[in-house]
Amino acid sequence: MPVLPRPRGPVSTAVLDVLRGRRPASDLPRRPDAEPLRSIEPLGDDLQLALYCCYELHYRSFDGVDDALEWDPDLLGLRGHLEDLFLGAVRAQLEGGDDVEAAVDALLVEPVEGSGPSWHLARDGERWQLDEYVAQRSLYHLKEADPQAWVIPRLDGVEGRAKASLMTVEHDEYGAGRPERVHARIYAEMMTGLGLDTTYGAYLDVAPAETLATVNIMSLFGLHRRWRGASVGQFALIEITSPPGSARLVRAIERLGLPDGVAAFYAEHVEADAVHEQLVRRDLIAGLLESEPELAADVVLGIQASTLLEDRLADHLTAAWSSGESSFVSRALSAA
Numbered sequence: 001m002p003v004l005p006r007p008r009g010p011v012s013t014a015v016l017d018v019l020r021g022r023r024p025a026s027d028l029p030r031r032p033d034a035e036p037l038r039s040i041e042p043l044g045d046d047l048q049l050a051l052y053c054c055y056e057l058h059y060r061s062f063d064g065v066d067d068a069l070e071w072d073p074d075l076l077g078l079r080g081h082l083e084d085l086f087l088g089a090v091r092a093q094l095e096g097g098d099d100v101e102a103a104v105d106a107l108l109v110e111p112v113e114g115s116g117p118s119w120h121l122a123r124d125g126e127r128w129q130l131d132e133y134v135a136q137r138s139l140y141h142l143k144e145a146d147p148q149a150w151v152i153p154r155l156d157g158v159e160g161r162a163k164a165s166l167m168t169v170e171h172d173e174y175g176a177g178r179p180e181r182v183h184a185r186i187y188a189e190m191m192t193g194l195g196l197d198t199t200y201g202a203y204l205d206v207a208p209a210e211t212l213a214t215v216n217i218m219s220l221f222g223l224h225r226r227w228r229g230a231s232v233g234q235f236a237l238i239e240i241t242s243p244p245g246s247a248r249l250v251r252a253i254e255r256l257g258l259p260d261g262v263a264a265f266y267a268e269h270v271e272a273d274a275v276h277e278q279l280v281r282r283d284l285i286a287g288l289l290e291s292e293p294e295l296a297a298d299v300v301l302g303i304q305a306s307t308l309l310e311d312r313l314a315d316h317l318t319a320a321w322s323s324g325e326s327s328f329v330s331r332a333l334s335a336a
Contacts, residue, residue, distance in 0.1 A: 009046025233302025
């Protein structure tokens, strides 16, 4: 099981103290206007790490943490305050609306020459930058498709169109019945080829807030039935935008002269997600909105929120690399 990370501020310190058994959960802040919640940065390291640790109790948890804390009411209460702050800060930066078709169409437009991490790595990125990228993305890809699995029981199983298409995509993500084809496993094999640590959660301590936020938004949408439409929108973003980005990462790996097997994960996503994109657009989203048209604004929210957070991460990575600096969190911050 993963080990608990180092705190990055007063809120993550409080959460981690509870998980370590050093203080009772009843000591956690109970009101959103209480310190340190009142002054915390919603998209900053302290909140994002605290929220990530709360969510992780619903996945693999951490070594030595009491399983009963998953449903501790005081911990869930604090998590709710953190979610409100996080989602409120994100929504304040979004255009909003309920035009799902326009939101999806925007995802299909690829710039002739982009500036994000995959573009940088494909053009002239260095090996250490590829390693950082893969290490940070492991926080999601070593549990790939798990956050979206929460929405399965929340889709109509009688009409069935949306649920069937989602299950088709998830079936592929989990290897279509073949353990060696599970995407998380293929990702771990790529990490091994790069000499990276494949332990689940190994890079949590050095992942910046921008990385944590991209994973936290998946968990937030997935764990709340009320945000099932947003979870579908977020899933659509992944499946629609993955093929071109994955193709660029294959080129980056080939340009760096790495072994053929290292590119297998991204090569798989060039092919598989091109098919998934059609399923997501024509059946998952369309099927959901046929049965629940009132969720259109939430689907748009999921697309826009994840786009915003992915763009923030892209800016962080490329800004650090352009300066010749690491994109990882400094040890001083992670030990705060």
